[in-house]
Amino acid sequence: MTTLAVVKNGNKEKNVKIRELFQKNRFSLSFEIFPPKREGNLEPLYRTVGELLPCRPSFISVTYGAGGSTRHKTVEISEHIKSELRQEVLAHLTCVESTRRDIDTILGELTDRGIENVLALRGDPPKGEETFVRPEGGFGYANELVEFIHGMNRFCIGVAGYPEGHPEAPSLEKDLENLKRKVDAGADFVITQLFFVNDHYYRFRDRALGAGIGVPLIPGIFPVFNFGQIARMTALCGAEIPSRLFEKLDRISEKPEEVEKYGIDYAIRQTDDLLENGIPGIHYYSMNRSDHILRIFRSLSLPERFSGEEKESR
Numbered sequence: 658m659t660t661l662a663v664v665k666n667g668n669k670e671k672n673v674k675i676r677e678l679f680q681k682n683r684f685s686l687s688f689e690i691f692p693p694k695r696e697g698n699l700e701p702l703y704r705t706v707g708e709l710l711p712c713r714p715s716f717i718s719v720t721y722g723a724g725g726s727t728r729h730k731t732v733e734i735s736e737h738i739k740s741e742l743r744q745e746v747l748a749h750l751t752c753v754e755s756t757r758r759d760i761d762t763i764l765g766e767l768t769d770r771g772i773e774n775v776l777a778l779r780g781d782p783p784k785g786e787e788t789f790v791r792p793e794g795g796f797g798y799a800n801e802l803v804e805f806i807h808g809m810n811r812f813c814i815g816v817a818g819y820p821e822g823h824p825e826a827p828s829l830e831k832d833l834e835n836l837k838r839k840v841d842a843g844a845d846f847v848i849t850q851l852f853f854v855n856d857h858y859y860r861f862r863d864r865a866l867g868a869g870i871g872v873p874l875i876p877g878i879f880p881v882f883n884f885g886q887i888a889r890m891t892a893l894c895g896a897e898i899p900s901r902l903f904e905k906l907d908r909i910s911e912k913p914e915e916v917e918k919y920g921i922d923y924a925i926r927q928t929d930d931l932l933e934n935g936i937p938g939i940h941y942y943s944m945n946r947s948d949h950i951l952r953i954f955r956s957l958s959l960p961e962r963f964s965g966e967e968k969e970s971r
């Protein structure tokens with residue numbers, strides 16, 4: 658069982674490009690948060706991040722919001738986590754409703770705030786639209802965005818990967834071709850979309866290696882803590898829900914505490930299996946909650962090298 662490290666002054670390394678972790682053969686532990694949809698106090702979100710810091714994450718990723726709706730919050734939150742909490746961040750950036758000039762401005766803001774890691778995404782269609790349309794003066798594909806950012810020679814770039822294929826891709830082969838375009842354009846690592854069947858990740862990893870994709874593929878894990886949530890999330894990304902998971906959650910759907918406990922237990926078993934099969938890191942979709950993430954973390958046997966430092970019992 659992993660014990661929690663005591664965090665004093667956050668990360669000791671002030672600026673870390675995520676690719677450097679893998680170059681040093683260090684295990685990567687990370688969590689995703691998202692900006693609140695409504696304007697207001699960000700303290701609850703910062704409190705959540707602070708509660709996650711004892712896990713000594715390698716970085717916190719901050720999403721961009723549907724349709725780029727929270728782009729300015731993304732910059733603000735990323736800056737606070739980096740400067741005030743002294744934790745490395747991965748700021749999301751999409752092509753949605755943005756010209757090249759818009760994106761250049763946002764990248765400039767990130768640079769001014771000392772943020773050097775970006776997750777480059779095409780992004781979902783704007784609200785009310787069924788398909789993505791290239792913005793006038795902007796980019797239509799993630800690989801174009803990656804190439805643009807890579808040309809600046811100042812960012813480490815992550816991209817998204819889809820173990821079960823992107824919902825819009827006509828085949829797994831075509832989806833893998835698109836991923837290779839992103840890597841060839843300058844991507845340093847891949848974070849996968851959520852999945853509940855590990856074999857999908859292992860087959861994805863094998864296919865990627867066979868296609869000449871040599872960057873780290875970090876599996877993304879989504880801990881279920883609400884029955885309705887799993888249907889919404891998988892409808893968006895097309896992830897398979899194994900029958901044993903769905904049937905169990907369906908039986909206990911009226912008992913929220915049991916749903917949460919089973920979801921956490923499932924995420925622990927899923928992570929343990931991944932750890933036994935040589936993954937470069939693990940990325941958790943936190944849904945802006947810390948309690949279930951901490952319960953998972955305390956039950957894992959993570960590699961001692963995941964933080965690069967000695968851990969202390971608390």
